[in-house]
Amino acid sequence: MLYTLKLLSLVVLGTIAGAWIKKAEAKKEADWSKLFFWTGKVQTVAVVFLIFVLGLEIGADPQVFESLGTIGIAALVITAAGMSGGVLLMHLLRRALKFDREGVKTDD
Protein backbone atom coordinates (compact mmCIF):
# COMPACT_ATOMS: atom_id res chain seq x y z
CA MET A 1 0.00 0.00 0.00
CA LEU A 2 2.76 2.42 0.99
CA TYR A 3 4.74 1.24 -2.05
CA THR A 4 1.72 1.88 -4.28
CA LEU A 5 1.34 5.40 -2.85
CA LYS A 6 5.04 6.11 -3.36
CA LEU A 7 4.83 5.10 -7.02
CA LEU A 8 1.67 7.11 -7.58
CA SER A 9 3.18 10.19 -5.98
CA LEU A 10 5.87 10.08 -8.68
CA VAL A 11 3.23 10.17 -11.41
CA VAL A 12 1.66 13.18 -9.67
CA LEU A 13 5.08 14.87 -9.33
CA GLY A 14 5.73 14.25 -13.01
CA THR A 15 2.34 15.65 -13.96
CA ILE A 16 2.99 18.83 -11.96
CA ALA A 17 6.42 19.20 -13.59
CA GLY A 18 4.90 18.58 -17.02
CA ALA A 19 2.14 21.13 -16.49
CA TRP A 20 4.76 23.65 -15.33
CA ILE A 21 6.86 23.02 -18.46
CA LYS A 22 3.76 23.49 -20.62
CA LYS A 23 3.04 26.82 -18.92
CA ALA A 24 6.63 28.00 -19.41
CA GLU A 25 6.45 27.00 -23.06
CA ALA A 26 3.19 28.90 -23.54
CA LYS A 27 4.82 32.01 -22.14
CA LYS A 28 7.77 31.36 -24.47
CA GLU A 29 10.16 31.61 -21.56
CA ALA A 30 12.12 28.71 -22.96
CA ASP A 31 11.91 26.04 -25.62
CA TRP A 32 11.67 23.13 -23.20
CA SER A 33 10.77 20.56 -25.84
CA LYS A 34 14.38 20.72 -27.06
CA LEU A 35 15.55 19.93 -23.53
CA PHE A 36 13.31 16.85 -23.19
CA PHE A 37 13.84 15.07 -26.53
CA TRP A 38 15.58 12.16 -24.75
CA THR A 39 12.74 11.12 -22.42
CA GLY A 40 11.25 8.65 -24.93
CA LYS A 41 14.58 6.85 -25.30
CA VAL A 42 15.13 6.70 -21.52
CA GLN A 43 11.67 5.17 -21.12
CA THR A 44 12.35 2.46 -23.72
CA VAL A 45 15.72 1.55 -22.18
CA ALA A 46 14.19 1.45 -18.67
CA VAL A 47 11.31 -0.84 -19.77
CA VAL A 48 13.66 -3.28 -21.52
CA PHE A 49 15.98 -3.30 -18.49
CA LEU A 50 13.09 -3.95 -16.06
CA ILE A 51 11.89 -6.89 -18.17
CA PHE A 52 15.44 -8.24 -18.34
CA VAL A 53 15.67 -8.15 -14.52
CA LEU A 54 12.32 -9.99 -14.21
CA GLY A 55 13.64 -12.71 -16.56
CA LEU A 56 16.88 -12.88 -14.60
CA GLU A 57 14.94 -13.39 -11.37
CA ILE A 58 12.95 -16.28 -12.85
CA GLY A 59 16.05 -17.89 -14.36
CA ALA A 60 18.19 -17.52 -11.25
CA ASP A 61 15.63 -19.20 -8.94
CA PRO A 62 16.06 -22.96 -9.60
CA GLN A 63 12.74 -23.84 -7.93
CA VAL A 64 10.75 -21.41 -10.04
CA PHE A 65 12.66 -22.24 -13.22
CA GLU A 66 12.19 -26.01 -12.86
CA SER A 67 8.51 -25.67 -12.01
CA LEU A 68 7.92 -23.68 -15.21
CA GLY A 69 7.11 -26.87 -17.14
CA THR A 70 4.93 -28.77 -14.71
CA ILE A 71 2.72 -26.15 -13.11
CA GLY A 72 3.36 -23.70 -15.91
CA ILE A 73 0.62 -25.08 -18.11
CA ALA A 74 -2.01 -24.77 -15.38
CA ALA A 75 -0.83 -21.22 -14.69
CA LEU A 76 -1.01 -20.37 -18.39
CA VAL A 77 -4.57 -21.73 -18.71
CA ILE A 78 -5.75 -19.68 -15.70
CA THR A 79 -4.03 -16.54 -16.96
CA ALA A 80 -5.19 -16.85 -20.57
CA ALA A 81 -8.80 -17.39 -19.44
CA GLY A 82 -8.65 -14.56 -16.91
CA MET A 83 -7.18 -12.08 -19.38
CA SER A 84 -9.70 -13.00 -22.10
CA GLY A 85 -12.59 -12.58 -19.66
CA GLY A 86 -11.30 -9.22 -18.46
CA VAL A 87 -10.86 -7.90 -21.99
CA LEU A 88 -14.27 -9.23 -23.08
CA LEU A 89 -16.23 -7.65 -20.23
CA MET A 90 -14.31 -4.38 -20.57
CA HIS A 91 -15.12 -4.43 -24.30
CA LEU A 92 -18.84 -4.96 -23.65
CA LEU A 93 -18.87 -2.17 -21.05
CA ARG A 94 -17.03 0.22 -23.39
CA ARG A 95 -19.62 -0.36 -26.10
CA ALA A 96 -22.52 -0.10 -23.63
CA LEU A 97 -21.16 3.25 -22.38
CA LYS A 98 -20.57 4.45 -25.95
CA PHE A 99 -16.84 5.06 -25.81
CA ASP A 100 -15.10 4.78 -29.17
CA ARG A 101 -12.09 2.53 -29.89
CA GLU A 102 -9.71 5.26 -28.82
CA GLY A 103 -11.46 5.68 -25.47
CA VAL A 104 -13.28 8.93 -26.23
CA LYS A 105 -16.88 9.25 -25.04
CA THR A 106 -19.13 9.75 -28.04
CA ASP A 107 -22.32 11.63 -27.41
CA ASP A 108 -25.28 10.91 -29.61
Add this chain to the structure above:
Amino acid sequence: MTKAIVLAVVAGMVLGRFCAADVAALGWIVENSGTLITAGLCLLLFFVGLDMGKDGTVFSDIKKAGLWILLFPFAGMAGTLLFAAAVSILLPYSLKEVVAIAAGFGWYSLAPILLAEYSPIISAVCFLANVMRELLAILLIPLVAKRLGYIESVALAGAAAMDTCLPITVKYTHERIAVYSVCSGVITSLAVPVIVPFLISL
Protein backbone atom coordinates in the same frame (compact mmCIF):
# COMPACT_ATOMS: atom_id res chain seq x y z
CA MET B 1 9.74 -2.57 -28.89
CA THR B 2 7.89 -5.90 -28.51
CA LYS B 3 10.86 -7.74 -30.02
CA ALA B 4 13.22 -6.01 -27.59
CA ILE B 5 10.98 -7.03 -24.67
CA VAL B 6 10.79 -10.70 -25.72
CA LEU B 7 14.55 -10.74 -26.23
CA ALA B 8 15.09 -9.12 -22.83
CA VAL B 9 12.94 -11.68 -21.00
CA VAL B 10 14.49 -14.69 -22.78
CA ALA B 11 18.02 -13.33 -22.35
CA GLY B 12 17.28 -12.65 -18.67
CA MET B 13 15.97 -16.18 -18.07
CA VAL B 14 18.85 -17.87 -19.92
CA LEU B 15 21.52 -15.73 -18.26
CA GLY B 16 19.83 -16.11 -14.87
CA ARG B 17 19.73 -19.91 -15.26
CA PHE B 18 23.27 -20.48 -16.51
CA CYS B 19 25.43 -17.48 -15.64
CA ALA B 20 24.03 -15.69 -12.58
CA ALA B 21 26.06 -17.88 -10.21
CA ASP B 22 29.34 -17.24 -12.06
CA VAL B 23 29.12 -13.66 -13.33
CA ALA B 24 29.40 -11.24 -10.43
CA ALA B 25 27.52 -8.42 -12.17
CA LEU B 26 24.48 -10.63 -12.87
CA GLY B 27 24.52 -12.02 -9.34
CA TRP B 28 24.52 -8.47 -8.04
CA ILE B 29 21.50 -7.59 -10.22
CA VAL B 30 19.58 -10.64 -8.95
CA GLU B 31 20.43 -9.82 -5.33
CA ASN B 32 19.34 -6.22 -5.75
CA SER B 33 16.50 -6.85 -8.21
CA GLY B 34 13.87 -5.44 -5.83
CA THR B 35 15.71 -2.12 -5.50
CA LEU B 36 16.52 -1.97 -9.22
CA ILE B 37 12.93 -2.62 -10.23
CA THR B 38 11.68 0.06 -7.84
CA ALA B 39 14.25 2.57 -9.12
CA GLY B 40 13.41 1.81 -12.77
CA LEU B 41 9.69 2.08 -12.09
CA CYS B 42 10.14 5.41 -10.30
CA LEU B 43 12.01 6.80 -13.31
CA LEU B 44 9.38 5.53 -15.76
CA LEU B 45 6.44 6.75 -13.74
CA PHE B 46 7.90 10.21 -13.37
CA PHE B 47 8.25 10.44 -17.14
CA VAL B 48 4.72 9.14 -17.66
CA GLY B 49 3.48 11.93 -15.37
CA LEU B 50 5.64 14.42 -17.25
CA ASP B 51 4.00 13.44 -20.55
CA MET B 52 0.55 13.64 -18.98
CA GLY B 53 1.27 17.10 -17.57
CA LYS B 54 2.67 18.36 -20.87
CA ASP B 55 -0.36 16.98 -22.68
CA GLY B 56 -2.41 18.94 -20.15
CA THR B 57 -5.78 17.37 -20.86
CA VAL B 58 -5.85 14.85 -17.99
CA PHE B 59 -8.49 16.56 -15.89
CA SER B 60 -10.73 17.52 -18.77
CA ASP B 61 -10.48 13.90 -19.95
CA ILE B 62 -11.60 12.59 -16.53
CA LYS B 63 -14.39 15.15 -16.52
CA LYS B 64 -15.49 14.16 -20.00
CA ALA B 65 -15.27 10.44 -19.27
CA GLY B 66 -17.02 11.07 -15.96
CA LEU B 67 -17.45 8.60 -13.14
CA TRP B 68 -17.93 5.87 -15.75
CA ILE B 69 -14.19 5.55 -15.73
CA LEU B 70 -14.46 3.87 -12.31
CA LEU B 71 -16.65 1.07 -13.71
CA PHE B 72 -14.02 -0.29 -16.11
CA PRO B 73 -11.77 -1.98 -13.54
CA PHE B 74 -14.80 -3.75 -12.03
CA ALA B 75 -15.71 -5.12 -15.47
CA GLY B 76 -12.10 -6.25 -15.91
CA MET B 77 -12.02 -8.01 -12.53
CA ALA B 78 -15.44 -9.66 -12.98
CA GLY B 79 -14.45 -10.97 -16.42
CA THR B 80 -11.16 -12.38 -15.09
CA LEU B 81 -12.84 -14.19 -12.18
CA LEU B 82 -15.73 -15.55 -14.28
CA PHE B 83 -13.52 -16.99 -17.02
CA ALA B 84 -11.05 -18.41 -14.48
CA ALA B 85 -13.97 -20.12 -12.73
CA ALA B 86 -15.05 -21.59 -16.07
CA VAL B 87 -11.65 -23.20 -16.81
CA SER B 88 -11.28 -24.61 -13.28
CA ILE B 89 -13.04 -27.81 -14.46
CA LEU B 90 -10.04 -28.48 -16.74
CA LEU B 91 -7.52 -28.18 -13.92
CA PRO B 92 -6.52 -30.38 -10.98
CA TYR B 93 -7.35 -27.57 -8.53
CA SER B 94 -10.61 -26.62 -6.85
CA LEU B 95 -12.85 -23.79 -8.04
CA LYS B 96 -11.92 -21.46 -5.18
CA GLU B 97 -8.19 -22.16 -5.65
CA VAL B 98 -8.30 -21.29 -9.36
CA VAL B 99 -10.39 -18.17 -8.80
CA ALA B 100 -8.09 -17.03 -5.96
CA ILE B 101 -5.02 -17.51 -8.22
CA ALA B 102 -6.66 -15.40 -10.93
CA ALA B 103 -7.60 -12.77 -8.34
CA GLY B 104 -3.91 -11.86 -8.10
CA PHE B 105 -4.67 -9.78 -11.24
CA GLY B 106 -0.98 -9.82 -12.14
CA TRP B 107 0.38 -8.72 -8.76
CA TYR B 108 2.86 -11.59 -8.52
CA SER B 109 4.81 -10.16 -5.60
CA LEU B 110 1.75 -10.00 -3.34
CA ALA B 111 -0.84 -12.64 -4.35
CA PRO B 112 1.45 -15.70 -3.87
CA ILE B 113 2.34 -14.45 -0.38
CA LEU B 114 -1.37 -14.22 0.47
CA LEU B 115 -1.72 -17.88 -0.58
CA ALA B 116 1.58 -19.19 0.86
CA GLU B 117 0.05 -20.34 4.12
CA TYR B 118 -2.87 -22.09 2.41
CA SER B 119 -0.71 -24.24 0.12
CA PRO B 120 2.83 -23.93 -1.28
CA ILE B 121 1.76 -25.44 -4.61
CA ILE B 122 -1.19 -23.07 -5.07
CA SER B 123 1.15 -20.24 -4.13
CA ALA B 124 3.66 -21.32 -6.81
CA VAL B 125 0.94 -21.63 -9.47
CA CYS B 126 -0.26 -18.19 -8.39
CA PHE B 127 3.23 -16.75 -8.81
CA LEU B 128 3.66 -18.19 -12.29
CA ALA B 129 0.13 -17.30 -13.42
CA ASN B 130 0.56 -13.70 -12.35
CA VAL B 131 4.09 -13.32 -13.75
CA MET B 132 2.65 -14.63 -17.01
CA ARG B 133 -0.19 -12.15 -16.80
CA GLU B 134 2.22 -9.25 -16.63
CA LEU B 135 4.48 -10.59 -19.38
CA LEU B 136 1.56 -11.50 -21.66
CA ALA B 137 -0.01 -8.11 -21.00
CA ILE B 138 3.20 -6.39 -22.14
CA LEU B 139 3.19 -8.48 -25.32
CA LEU B 140 -0.53 -8.20 -26.05
CA ILE B 141 -1.18 -4.53 -25.20
CA PRO B 142 -0.09 -3.28 -28.68
CA LEU B 143 -2.22 -5.94 -30.40
CA VAL B 144 -5.40 -5.45 -28.33
CA ALA B 145 -5.05 -1.66 -28.52
CA LYS B 146 -4.88 -1.84 -32.30
CA ARG B 147 -7.49 -4.53 -32.96
CA LEU B 148 -10.09 -4.07 -30.21
CA GLY B 149 -9.69 -0.70 -28.56
CA TYR B 150 -7.53 1.39 -26.26
CA ILE B 151 -9.58 0.85 -23.08
CA GLU B 152 -9.59 -2.94 -23.54
CA SER B 153 -5.79 -3.00 -23.55
CA VAL B 154 -5.91 -1.74 -19.94
CA ALA B 155 -7.86 -4.88 -18.90
CA LEU B 156 -4.91 -7.10 -19.86
CA ALA B 157 -2.57 -5.64 -17.27
CA GLY B 158 -4.85 -5.93 -14.23
CA ALA B 159 -3.06 -4.49 -11.21
CA ALA B 160 0.05 -3.71 -13.27
CA ALA B 161 -1.94 -1.15 -15.29
CA MET B 162 -0.68 1.62 -13.03
CA ASP B 163 3.03 0.76 -12.97
CA THR B 164 4.85 -1.78 -15.16
CA CYS B 165 2.33 -1.72 -18.00
CA LEU B 166 1.53 1.99 -17.85
CA PRO B 167 4.43 3.15 -20.05
CA ILE B 168 3.63 0.46 -22.64
CA THR B 169 -0.08 1.28 -22.67
CA VAL B 170 0.65 4.98 -23.13
CA LYS B 171 3.17 4.21 -25.88
CA TYR B 172 0.69 2.15 -27.91
CA THR B 173 -2.48 4.15 -27.20
CA HIS B 174 -2.64 7.78 -26.15
CA GLU B 175 -1.73 9.89 -23.10
CA ARG B 176 -5.48 10.08 -22.44
CA ILE B 177 -5.54 6.33 -21.66
CA ALA B 178 -3.03 6.86 -18.83
CA VAL B 179 -5.97 8.09 -16.72
CA TYR B 180 -7.92 4.87 -17.37
CA SER B 181 -4.82 2.79 -16.78
CA VAL B 182 -3.94 4.43 -13.44
CA CYS B 183 -7.57 4.34 -12.18
CA SER B 184 -7.92 0.71 -13.23
CA GLY B 185 -4.58 -0.28 -11.72
CA VAL B 186 -5.26 1.45 -8.39
CA ILE B 187 -8.76 -0.03 -7.94
CA THR B 188 -7.60 -3.50 -9.03
CA SER B 189 -4.55 -3.36 -6.75
CA LEU B 190 -6.67 -2.34 -3.78
CA ALA B 191 -8.94 -5.33 -4.50
CA VAL B 192 -6.14 -7.96 -4.52
CA PRO B 193 -5.39 -8.08 -0.75
CA VAL B 194 -9.15 -8.13 -0.07
CA ILE B 195 -10.41 -10.66 -2.65
CA VAL B 196 -7.59 -13.26 -2.57
CA PRO B 197 -7.77 -14.04 1.19
CA PHE B 198 -11.58 -13.90 1.05
CA LEU B 199 -11.85 -16.42 -1.83
CA ILE B 200 -9.39 -18.90 -0.32
CA SER B 201 -11.16 -18.77 3.06
CA LEU B 202 -14.46 -19.93 1.52
